[in-house]
Amino acid sequence: MKIVVGSDHGGYDLKEALRRRLEEEGHEVQDVGCHGEPVDYPDIAVALCKVVTGGEAEFGILCCGTGIGISMAANKIKGIRAALCADCYSARMAKEHNNANVIAFGGRTIGVEHAWEMVRAYMGAEHLGGIHAKRVAQIDAL
Structure with missing residues (x-):
């Protein structure tokens, strides 16, 4: 699976841990930064979202200090539906x-093991379609 990852400095350690685990499982991972240096999270969100909307990755993982700012920035990009996850059910x-x-x-705000469990929950799920597809289309039309 092709996956793109990105973070600001507040999410760097978590992004790196998730990237390594994904690669260990044989996934192709593109890293849009940061590489430990201070950066503005909106810039990273835009870079990652371009990869996703361009069809170069099946999905993206973004990390910042809380996940709030970077997910808000990502959701400003047309074609992106970013979800800030806190537990496996929400993932x-x-x-x-x-x-x-x-x-x-x-x-x-979360540890590596918990984040990894959420990544696995997300990756193990499939979109159900049906009424949910209608609602996703409504979101995309906003």
Whole structure:
């Protein structure tokens, strides 16, 4: 699977841990930064979203200190449905109900193991379609 990851400095350690685990599982991972240096999270969100909307990755993972700012920035990009996840249920529902193409985490609010469980829950889910497809279309039309 092709996955793109990105973070600001507040989410860097979490992004790096998730990137390594994805690569260990054989996934092709593109990293749009940062590489430890201070950056503005909107710039990283835009870079990652261009990869997703360009069809170069199946989905993206964004991390900042809380996950809030970077997910808000991502959701400003046409074609992006970013979900800030805090538990495995919300990660699974992000895919099943909302067909999220970006998931976001807070590097200062959750641990690596919990984030990894959420990534696995998201990746193991499929969009259910039906009434959910109608609602996703409504979101995309906004």
